[in-house]
Amino acid sequence: MISILKFAVLVFIASYSFADDYVLNRKRFPPNFKFGVSTSAFQIEGGWNEDGKSPSSWDNITHAAPDSILDGSNADVACDSYHKYKEDVAMLKEIGVNHYRFSLSWSRILPTGFPDQINQAGVTYYKNLLRELKANSIEPVVTIVHWEIPLALQELNGFLNESFIDWYSDYAAVCFDLFGDDVKIWTTFNEPRGACIHVNLSGSETGGLLEYECAHNVLRAHAKAYRLYEERFKATQGGKVGIVLDSASFMPGSDSAENITATRTSYQFELGWFANPIFNGDYPEIMKSRIGARSHAEGRKSSRLPEFTEAEKVALNGSADFFALNTYTTFLTVAIEEPPITDPPSRNQDIGVSTYQPDEWEDSSMEDTKSAPWGVRPLLNWINDNYNQPEIIITENGYPDSTGTLQDVKRLSLIQSYLSYIRDTMEQDGVKVVAYTVWSIMDNFEWFHGYSQKYGLYNVDFNSPNRTRTPKLSAQYYKNVCHTKCLIVDDNGCTD
Numbered sequence: 001m002i003s004i005l006k007f008a009v010l011v012f013i014a015s016y017s018f019a020d021d022y023v024l025n026r027k028r029f030p031p032n033f034k035f036g037v038s039t040s041a042f043q044i045e046g047g048w049n050e051d052g053k054s055p056s057s058w059d060n061i062t063h064a065a066p067d068s069i070l071d072g073s074n075a076d077v078a079c080d081s082y083h084k085y086k087e088d089v090a091m092l093k094e095i096g097v098n099h100y101r102f103s104l105s106w107s108r109i110l111p112t113g114f115p116d117q118i119n120q121a122g123v124t125y126y127k128n129l130l131r132e133l134k135a136n137s138i139e140p141v142v143t144i145v146h147w148e149i150p151l152a153l154q155e156l157n158g159f160l161n162e163s164f165i166d167w168y169s170d171y172a173a174v175c176f177d178l179f180g181d182d183v184k185i186w187t188t189f190n191e192p193r194g195a196c197i198h199v200n201l202s203g204s205e206t207g208g209l210l211e212y213e214c215a216h217n218v219l220r221a222h223a224k225a226y227r228l229y230e231e232r233f234k235a236t237q238g239g240k241v242g243i244v245l246d247s248a249s250f251m252p253g254s255d256s257a258e259n260i261t262a263t264r265t266s267y268q269f270e271l272g273w274f275a276n277p278i279f280n281g282d283y284p285e286i287m288k289s290r291i292g293a294r295s296h297a298e299g300r301k302s303s304r305l306p307e308f309t310e311a312e313k314v315a316l317n318g319s320a321d322f323f324a325l326n327t328y329t330t331f332l333t334v335a336i337e338e339p340p341i342t343d344p345p346s347r348n349q350d351i352g353v354s355t356y357q358p359d360e361w362e363d364s365s366m367e368d369t370k371s372a373p374w375g376v377r378p379l380l381n382w383i384n385d386n387y388n389q390p391e392i393i394i395t396e397n398g399y400p401d402s403t404g405t406l407q408d409v410k411r412l413s414l415i416q417s418y419l420s421y422i423r424d425t426m427e428q429d430g431v432k433v434v435a436y437t438v439w440s441i442m443d444n445f446e447w448f449h450g451y452s453q454k455y456g457l458y459n460v461d462f463n464s465p466n467r468t469r470t471p472k473l474s475a476q477y478y479k480n481v482c483h484t485k486c487l488i489v490d491d492n493g494c495t496d
Ligand SMILES: *[C@@H]1O[C@H](CO)[C@@H](O)[C@H](O)[C@H]1NC(C)=O
Pocket: 060, 061, 064, 065, 151, 154, 155
């Protein structure tokens, strides 16, 4: 059911469009607003088989199926951060960030996947990194699983095995225990939506069944780890636990009721799939009804969308202390006829909405996706209205190019625009955004894109054994933002 308030917000979304004469926000960010940068273990560390680390699911993909990586590359060395963490922290210090978001490699800490054997060298690596951050007053924001899991667990069907819930919570307990004195902001998973859509690790989407099973296990694993932290660690360590969810912004293709409903449906299937169980205790009604009806039409006895038990709903409901969001783009949504029933089924047909990006959105970043920063405002309002006005940490936002150019004017201007629309949202809509994090501090291994997509504020020379890091123009700009909390670089600066 659509409440009057939500309807008003959607009309607002419908009438909200970007204008060529948009004026960048000159209001300074609040003194306690935090600026940071992000990376993940597999994408930067290298040292893939050093000091007792076992292979992860992604080491297996890059070694056994290099053809599935766009440039046939692997992350055996990547940015070599396993050996260069001090250089990494020096870059963070140079920019002046408040926080550094990174992830832990499960197979570096627990080579068998299980806590029977803790790899001391792996633990020491993260302890050293945390010590270096502390010495430089940079707050760690730590992701426990960022896409990769130990290959040993992948061989047991990984996310698709219900035992994953226990494997994960045992591992999370080890992380809380080992690092919780230094880490006060934890996120359990990064982008479980993407991890589950690609659960077959083939670079192509699976078909409307496995991803719901995967998500069901990941959600229950998250809840178990959240409750475990609450019971065993929170009183002594005093940290917060959340989960990093990713979503594009969705805006209706026109202000018709059908297209506005299509926007809601897109949000529920993309973000609500994970956010609704965690913030409201169950899958969104529209997912339950649409997948249930289509499963029935396919002749199945039960829905392809699994159901939570009452106890699981209770454990999930409210299992995040903040909302962590990764966002990169915006789509317009259009209502379509009910898609036909097919075998195998597909998640896109379950959603039953068409999305597009108009050609005139020239501000293109990825080959096939445009950035459209104005969409962040309706997206943040959606989160505020549907998930109990949470504190929002933007854990990823950024801009890829293929060249790694040091004169990265487009990246600079995109970060500036996103931040300006975020500042508008805080100021004009009262949405509680508390932190922003650029993906990424440096060019790194971008999964199926290999090294062909570069998001860094620093260029990395992947042809040099030194993996030399060089600041781009965007690094200088972001340094100024971190120091002044102001987006505009001119004589007038910001108002307080
Ligand atoms: C390792 O990769 C190969 C090649 O893609 C694949 O056939 C195999 O299933 C993978 N192993 C696991 C456990 O995922």
